[in-house]
Amino acid sequence: MPATTLSASTLSTSTLSTSTMHAMVLNAYGPDAPFEPATLPRPTVTPGHVLVRVSATSVNTIDTMIRQLGQEELPIAPALPAVLGMDFAGTVVEVGEGVTDVAPGDEVYGCAGGLGDLQGTLADYMLADARLIARKPDRLSMRQAAALPLVAITAYEGLTRSGAGNGHKVLVHGGAGGVGHVAVQLAKHFGCEIFATGSGAAQLAQIEAFGATAIDFKEQSVDDYVQRYTDGAGFDVIFDSVGGSNLLNSFNAVALNGQVTTTLSLAELDMSAAHFKGASLHVIFMLIPMIHNVGREVHGTILARLAEIIDAGALTPLVDDHRFGLGDVGQAYAHLTSGKAVGKVVVELDAESDA
Template sequence: MKAMTIQQFGDENVFELNDVNKPELKPGHVLVKIAASSVNTVDTMIRSMGDELPIAPPLPAILGMDFAGTVEAIGEGVEGFSAGDEVYGCAGGLADLPGALAEYIVADARLMAHKANNLSMREAAALPLVGITAYEGLLRAGIKAQQKVLVHGGSGGVGHIALQLAKHFGAEVYSTGGGEQQLALIEELGATGINYKTESVEDYVAKYSSGEGFDLIFDSVGGPNMLNSFSAAALNGQIATTVAMTELDLSEAHFKGLSLHVIFMLIPMLHNQYREQHHHILRELTNIAEAGALRPIVDEQSFSLSEAGSAHARLASGAAMGKVVIDI
């Protein structure tokens, strides 16, 4: 099969299009003919940082975590899937799991689900990693109907999904963005947009919560921005963050009695534990999408398999609106 491989870690030019052996089916797994894969920030981090990250695969490697495609064969012990089924998942591209920048993947059946009938292969490929992250974060933070929810970075990959899911769960949703395009997308998806460049935390807390703060904050920006989340949170508020690799003063979180939930959705893939949870979440995301309450935004630029490096560059440029998708 054709695959984009890397022989070394580095910039986006390290990708090479090669012929490699088609992966062999094994028990508990499904052979999928891949139609599309999407690029996540963690993919670009692995490619550029390599062994500095404990999740990096051994070289040579096939990167790419997300996929959508069609089942070609099922392994021993697999139930619920048949040849010809259209599926999606996040199942490779790190540690010892070969990735999705290839014509085929052998994926653990617990890391995939049937894709939504009303989503294209490109849209479905854009959803798994960000969808699981957003869903897990909101549920771990105990989202409830009528809560005031703030999403930091609501036009980004994870953020625009968290925004839609929070709305689906009945919350009153607000979201920060940094420009006209970003804010327009946030409003289009049903949230109240907040320009963090022109409105201070104090200003929008006063404006939208009568100074009391938000019940739940999904912080897809993280790092130093978590201090803004602490400031924007209500007393005993809940904060879910996807970027916690930082050092912060937790004093304000202490005095406000905040709960902090760190979301690292790769744990089931890395440790082969709780993988059934990813199957469950993907099934829920399919149901929500088919109900018309969730649609991933795909960037206007498209890329072929041989253009994987350009797709990585597109994501890194910050110019993409929505998820960058590679057609296989």
């Protein structure tokens, strides 16, 4: 796949002082709101936080929703002018009082900004709550590491909350998606027998490459694949990264007293199938610690555990081949919303982010 030419050269650091930084900001919200270059004050480190030089950041669906809807429809959106971006990988420049787990020079990753009063990652530097970050996995580049935090924390929380473990039959809906492809790999690492839905040759091949049995949901009905792969008993755990009305498929496919986890439950549904099976539904909204400042240390702990899993070779992010610099962020958002991205879309602020 051809690479998009980086245009970050338009954001030369030669005009900056040590107290300022480059950023791409939104001065208005809306589906076509442009990202505009700006020079902003460089954040000052505060207790419990670290100042990070951002090397790379990824674009998540929630980022595109914030840009489109703004504060009136999505209260978690930052005030204008807004610096978006949640995921990042970068290098610690300075640590605040009370921070002991990382030091200047450490390479870290996390999901720590881009909503409420938390400055996002589309800037040279960001101030990150030290509880929301961990040391970057050694075997990943900055570009790869930036693709993981939001989706990997979501997948990890979903699988652990549902008790997925050794010998369980786990079905992942959307197994080639951002969260889904991580859930497939983690479930395999946890000792589960993995099945995942997708469509089209590319998605099905990717699912198989991650070690799952691929199910073409356009070619096989729920009853068909439940019968084929579970002898009609249903799957022990279902991770539904599609959600919404697809939850009805999950309720029909889950085993008696089984577990269903979803990342999207914003729907009015008939819960009868879940009721008569005694199924448990777990809703994962991983932004809660960031929004409410509750349990942030859990995310740091999960990221540290994920780094161990990654460095053991059990998890590899799928990153889209297109390359975007900070000045290309509008194109990066457009690429994700086009539906043509294969894997996570990453924006690189540091020329060495893929080293």
